[in-house]
Amino acid sequence: MKTKSILALTFLGSTALAASFASAQDSDAEGAADMRASFAEVMATTDYILRIQALDDNGPTLNAVIDYNVEAPVEARRLASTGILRGRSVLVKDNIETSEFPTTAGSLALAENRTGRDAPLIANIREAGGVILGKTNLSEWANIRSNDSTSGWSAVEGLTRNPHAIDRNTCGSSSGSGAAIAAGFAWAAIGTETNGSISCPASINGIVGFKPSVGLVSRTHVVPISSTQDTAGPMAKTVYDAALLLSAMAGEDEADSVTVGVPRVSDYTQGLAGYSLDGVRIGVMRNQIGGNAQVAGVFDAALADLERAGAVLVDIEFDPNPEMWGDSYTVLKYELREEMGRYLRSIPEFEEGDTPRSLADLITFNEANASTEMRWFDQSIFYEAEATTDREAYEAARENAVRIAGEETLDMLFAEHDVAFLVAPTRGPAWVSDLVLGDNFNGSIGFGSPAAIAGYPHLTVPMGAVERLPVGISFFGAKWADHDVLKVGAAYERARTTELPEPSFRRWRPAD
Template sequence: MPRLLSAAALLAFATPLAAQAVSEPPVSIQIDKAASAADSAEIYASRIAALDDAGPVLNAVIAYDPAPRSAAEEINANSMLAGRTVLIKDNIETREWPTTAGSLALVDNRTERDAPLVANLRAAGGLVLGKTNLSEWANIRSNGSTSGWSAVGGLTRNPHAIDRNACGSSSGSGAAVAAQFAWAAIGTETNGSITCPASINGIVGFKPSVGLVSRTHVVPISSTQDTAGPMTRTVADAALLLSAIAGEDAADTATINVPRRADYFSGLGDFSLDGVRIGVMRKQTGNRADLNTVFDQALADMEAAGAVLVDIEFDVNEQMYGDSFTVLMFELREEMGKYLASLPGDDLPRNLAELIVFNNFNAAKEMRWFGQDLFELAESTTDQAAYEKARVNAVRIAGAETLDALFAEHDVRFLVAPTRGPTWTSDLVNGDNFNGSIGFGSPAAIAGYPHLTVPMGAIEQLPVGLSFFGAKWEDFEVLQLGAAYEAVRTAEIPQPNFKRWEPPVAAED
């Protein structure tokens, strides 16, 4: 799909046409640990040129530095990240490029400032390589959306099967890491937007406890549930990246006086599965026999390493979903208005009502395949008392009455469940088609608790992930558990092939 940009936007987002001169890179690469940060950055940039600008045209990256060597050479080799390349979801401000949230309404949103989490990343020696595509407005515009599509970036393709979906809203970040366009990427999540694309693209994704990472200068949905987090190829890399971006921010009160560690990678491997009690969410595994087979293998791997597995039969109190939805609608109007009103540029929308007008005026480009029913509902969700009651209920049900209660009642330290099923065929006409019976991510998202997904295998060569949940602020412990599982995992993890999906040849009896 061509990128839908105005002439001005094309200039703003110009990426090199040098892809024509770049030879097709290998499907998978191994960068020598002795390679310099500059050499590694150039390799990643060449892959973007060959596989995102050209080749299968994944549409995972909206803008990037085609010649990152000089920037990489300026980074202190003894810093925490030592020049490792990171792609940033395009709802997070960076000083080099506009921050669009995927919408034509913000193609000129050049704030020339870094979000605090990006400033922390740079201070830790990270190299910002570019901005990734996303589900427009982080998938909060319409119930009929197709994940991974934005008017600015087009439709992100899954590198494991380019006719299939990359999930959202951090679709570009998930696809880019899987395609090895950077060492890592940063996504954002309100409810599943890091963990779903990580699972479906076959990578690690970590949604930290809300408050570990600043949300300032990040295009918002919900002050209650929003957070940024790392998307990487290993748990250790996720822990390292979290260490770089986490930090207190006076402008984001959720980050003040939280039990934040100095880093999340020191001692990551000092953890044994032996004797660890883990609750298995049996009713949240869905109705797919093939997924349950993969899940059972992951459980067997942990049990063989000494974990004590406790089957849990649990029905979620569905009032949580309705109350959380009320919270999202109320906070979307409030928080989006604050963000838009703060932008330094001219001729930008200043509140949600103006965004709705913009989309109606530009409906041919913005609303060809789906509308803005959620924007319109949020604009009319103004009952403060109903919102406050819904927020208290949603957080209590998700936290104290669900996660905390399960930990206590079953005497388990952690919970596990499949993250999602395998990816579905992308369909702009009919929207998303995923199995909502799979997964247990909503309580952690609504209560602000940590949620880690780690690749656990594949179905028909399509990746699926394993979710780990812990108590609020036990982010390090959840990362330790994920790393321990990663070390004992026996399943084969598929590699992207950048082709359309075809049924694998069945093994002969």
């Protein structure tokens, strides 16, 4: 029925638009341009829904999209002349509240969580002319429930599949957002990151992902893990599109104090097209390339592209102080218990069943529904978080982790090596999804943790593939240097010579 509804809707909308377009051509050029834009966005949004129906609901069944609005083309037509987004369709990770859909964080415990609220970042997108197309799947609870999880799985929607190889993982926790954009299900999507949850799925699905400086985008009405590290960010096909969506979503929110007084620019796309790499000094994190020779080869080709475009590459051999990871984990556990409870107490009562009001309530729910919630992995991190109650120890851990990651790692590297940016491979290629044994990360590849823990910007851009499996290159900049990081990423995108893979929507097989 949804397919019939959307086809009928589109036919009627297109017919009306065509008539309006003809009339506008007779009257004025500006009106004709608006009609062309309106027609294009209606048809694009229609195509997105048909692709979701063909490839997500059916066919390879990617499980990237939880829910979507079949009347989105009507919204696209209405908004096609509004704001900077002009009717473009956006998918939203299902831990971010939108007024028309439930916000589940992938858990059956929140299946009835219909708050009727828009997160401020969603309200900003609507005001800028964006269409909220639907909700994307995610690693349940943003991958903070268990150390033995399989990324991309949630009890609400099941396992998200990678469009480039449907037996391969999509990484977490913004798995559905990454897979959806790679599959062509929307113009762009929103992910969230605490540590790697935008950058990893973007890299593994072969798209652009941007984790902004913490504070650039509001976190109000977003299911939390950590106020120290959480942020939402754009995921798109190009750096320009990610910058455009960031321009719409960023903004001050008095309910989220870290966003107040933040240095922002009104248009993050400004200057991207003309930015030159000539003479730009970039530090290459040699110790974070890892031991995979094929990834190293793709990264070397990306470095050669940067050099040909005029960048000055500076080799850096450095390993962060390992105290950073342990202290950050303490922070995540303490803040999860505190902030999850605060969020759950803010949601309306469910019409059916008990409304969870604390992390302890979620633990109880999972225990009572173990056959559906804990068939594949446990809730060991939830248990640890519930027991992490020492505030003095938490505050000491937070101070230490942020100082090591920021002042003693990123700030020190920028200053001592006189570089504006750092680069490293983002992650290795996608591993085979295994619900029984869990994830198979290659932890030797990448340098994302310092930026995540310190709250600094991190951009990943596709740089090529290993046996048709995408891999990305990461660009890191100083706190609040978000615009500069987007500029250097766009410059690399123009300079890139490596051919990028197209999704196959089949199981992986070796290249010919």
